[in-house]
Amino acid sequence: MCLAVPLKLVEIDGNDAVAELDGIKMKIRIDFVKDVKVGDYVYVHAGFAINKLDEELAKENLELFREVANAAKNKSE
Amino acid sequence: MQLKINPNDIKDIVEFINNYDKKTIKIMEVCGTHTMAIAKSGIKTILPENIKLISGPGCPVCVTAINRIDEVLALSQNPKVLIATFGDMFKVPGSRPGVNLASLKSMGAKIEMIYSAMDALLIAENNPEYEVVFLGIGFETTAPGTAVAIKEAKERNIKNFSVFSMHKFVEPALRVLLDSKEIEIDAFICPGHVSTILGIKGFKFLADEYKKPSVISGFEPEDILTAIYKIIMQIEKNTAIVENEYLRIVNLDGNKFAQKFIEDVFEPVDDVWRGLGVIPRSGMGIKDIYSDFDTVKRFDIKLNFEDKVTICKCGDIIKGKIEPKECSLFAKICSPENPIGPCMVSSEGACAAYYKYLRF
Ligand code: SF4
Numbered sequence: 001m002c003l004a005v006p007l008k009l010v011e012i013d014g015n016d017a018v019a020e021l022d023g024i025k026m027k028i029r030i031d032f033v034k035d036v037k038v039g040d041y042v043y044v045h046a047g048f049a050i051n052k053l054d055e056e057l058a059k060e061n062l063e064l065f066r067e068v069a070n071a072a073k074n075k076s077e
Numbered sequence: 078m079q080l081k082i083n084p085n086d087i088k089d090i091v092e093f094i095n096n097y098d099k100k101t102i103k104i105m106e107v108c109g110t111h112t113m114a115i116a117k118s119g120i121k122t123i124l125p126e127n128i129k130l131i132s133g134p135g136c137p138v139c140v141t142a143i144n145r146i147d148e149v150l151a152l153s154q155n156p157k158v159l160i161a162t163f164g165d166m167f168k169v170p171g172s173r174p175g176v177n178l179a180s181l182k183s184m185g186a187k188i189e190m191i192y193s194a195m196d197a198l199l200i201a202e203n204n205p206e207y208e209v210v211f212l213g214i215g216f217e218t219t220a221p222g223t224a225v226a227i228k229e230a231k232e233r234n235i236k237n238f239s240v241f242s243m244h245k246f247v248e249p250a251l252r253v254l255l256d257s258k259e260i261e262i263d264a265f266i267c268p269g270h271v272s273t274i275l276g277i278k279g280f281k282f283l284a285d286e287y288k289k290p291s292v293i294s295g296f297e298p299e300d301i302l303t304a305i306y307k308i309i310m311q312i313e314k315n316t317a318i319v320e321n322e323y324l325r326i327v328n329l330d331g332n333k334f335a336q337k338f339i340e341d342v343f344e345p346v347d348d349v350w351r352g353l354g355v356i357p358r359s360g361m362g363i364k365d366i367y368s369d370f371d372t373v374k375r376f377d378i379k380l381n382f383e384d385k386v387t388i389c390k391c392g393d394i395i396k397g398k399i400e401p402k403e404c405s406l407f408a409k410i411c412s413p414e415n416p417i418g419p420c421m422v423s424s425e426g427a428c429a430a431y432y433k434y435l436r437f
Contacts, residue, residue: 015225029195031225032335043273043326046163046215047193048222050273050335051326 006053007044009036019044087299090306091123097309101127103261104308105254105397107247108268109136109425110296116430118298120305128305131260131397132430134250134353135268137215138165138423139391141243142349144381146171146419149212149241150181152376159187159207161197166212169419172385194226194240201230201238210372213242213361217279218270220244220361221335224342227363227370241372242363244343247271248282249359250350255287260397264308265291266301269323276331277321284317295323342367347382351419352392354384389418394427401431408436 007019007026017030019042026044033042033049042049106112112132115121121130134140150171153160160178167179167190182188187207191197197211213223223240230238247268255262267280272293283291290311294304304322311317321327339361348360363371373380384392389411390404401407401420411417413429420426 029193029222029225031338032221032332034334045270046219046222047195048225050218050221050270050332053326 005044006041007049009038009040009042009049012036012038017049019049087302090302094128094302094305094309095123095125098125098127100312101129102263102309102312103129103131104264104266104305105131105133105262106266106301107133107135107251108266108271109139109423109427110270111266111268111294111301112136112427113425113430114296114298115301116434118301119434120298120301121435124305128309130266130305131262131400132394132427133265133397134254134350134395135216135247135271136395136420136423136425136427137219137243137245138169139395139419139426140245140250140350140353141169141214141419142351142383143172143385143387144349144383145243146177148378148380150176150178152210152241152372152378153178153181153186153188155208155376157208158376159189159200159204159209160212161189161191161200161209162212163192163214164190165423165425166214168416168422170416170422172387174417194222195229198226198230198235198238201235205237207237208375209238211238211240213240213244216245216247216268216271217274217335217339218268220343221274221332221338224338227342227367228338230370231367236369239370239372239375240363242343242361243348244361245348245350246345246359246361248279249356250353251283253353253356254396255289262289262397264289264312266304266308267291267293267319269293269295269300269327272321272323272327272331274332274335277319277327277329279331280319284319288317290317290320292320293323293327295325349382349384350395351384352395355382387418389420391418391420391426391428394420401428404428408432 007021010020011018015031019028030049033052041053043051168177170177201209283289290308292304292307294300343361345358346360346362349355393399416422420428
């Protein structure tokens with residue numbers, strides 16, 4: 001539950017936004033992150049962006065995240 | 078002991094930790110997600126005898142007292158109530174064996190699994206014939222989202238929505254653990270995502286008041302190993318500070334917007350924790366201006382603050398007193414398919430982590 005995932009913002013409408021990871025889109029809220037724009041990366045926890053991420057770091061993080069996700073997938077297969 | 082190491086090279090760090098034999102160091106990892114990550118990565122297998130990692134009270138479902146579960150289960154029997162909850166709560170048993178939200182749902186109770194507090198609000202809007210109750214579980218990372226939902230319910234005048242707040246502050250529980258001296262803790266790995274909200278500041282008390290070396294860490298094996306290395310270095314240098322290893326998303330002051338939402342909607346109230354009993358000002362109670370959205374008030378629930386003793390040893394696990402294997406039910410009667418306590422249910426629970434990765 002306390003997991004947070006780095007996602008890319010693809011739509012913003014007030015405090016509502018759509019974020020994406022590898023083509024999977026998710027409705028989130030961005031009440032806690034100000035001055036974000038489409039294309040920015042945010043860390044999402046339980047449907048809320050809890051922080052904005054530096055793009056470079058986000059990409060690094062995403063790589064790690066994918067590696068972990070893949071490792072988990074391979075293990076369960 | 079090898080002293081000249083390159084702290085950026087994870088191989089060096091692993092070797093350093095593996096060969097460290099100078100002192101006994103007990104490190105508490107506060108957060109349940111760390112417990113899971115540590116179990117999964119096999120970090121414990123490379124630790125020398127003298128370095129111990131102990132799980133702390135950072136699994137929100139695990140620290141929820143059994144009375145609260147019973148109260149939630151009872152509420153779900155009200156035919157007008159629809160309960161919206163994060164998945165972690167589904168299989169947590171109450172006092173009656175085998176009875177949990179999942180089993181009650183299969184018998185007709187209205188219970189929905191959701192991912193965000195906002196989903197609960199949406200369910201309320203779409204189902205005006207039901208009283209939608211959102212189970213507010215979690216620490217400072219999750220509570221701001223609940224606060225947004227409550228504020229919005231008020232603004233948009235959504236009358237059939239309320240929150241059963243079991244949200245908690247992390248700091249009071251850590252203080253109780255340290256003050257009680259029941260177990261020895263030499264250092265802390267601080268929870269990464271709670272720190273995102275509270276900032277480094279939120280954990281300064283560990284170093285300043287209790288003189289415990291503390292490192293805020295991310296969740297990758299490299300992060301956790303680096304945190305352990307930094308803790309050893311602090312202990313060797315005889316200092317105690319809060320270091321931030323999770324630079325990617327944690328800063329000094331945390332997320333002020335999220336903090337403000339918590340402050341606006343919640344106030345500290347005494348709350349009961351499984352295994353720790355009642356801790357003053359450790360719970361997040363809903364402020365009077367939002368009392369219309371407080372499930373406890375709306376349904377006049379008489380909260381029971383007793384910390385009931387059960388056969389499950391989660392209470393001792395939360396305190397770091399024992400490891401899951403020391404519970405006589407572990408992997409025998411108690412398993413993820415038939416969990417006896419919340420530590421075996423939650424994706425952040427120590428028993429679930431041990432069952433999955435460290436059983437043999
Ligand atoms: S193994 Fe089961 S009964 Fe034992 S402490 Fe863990 S959850 Fe409780």
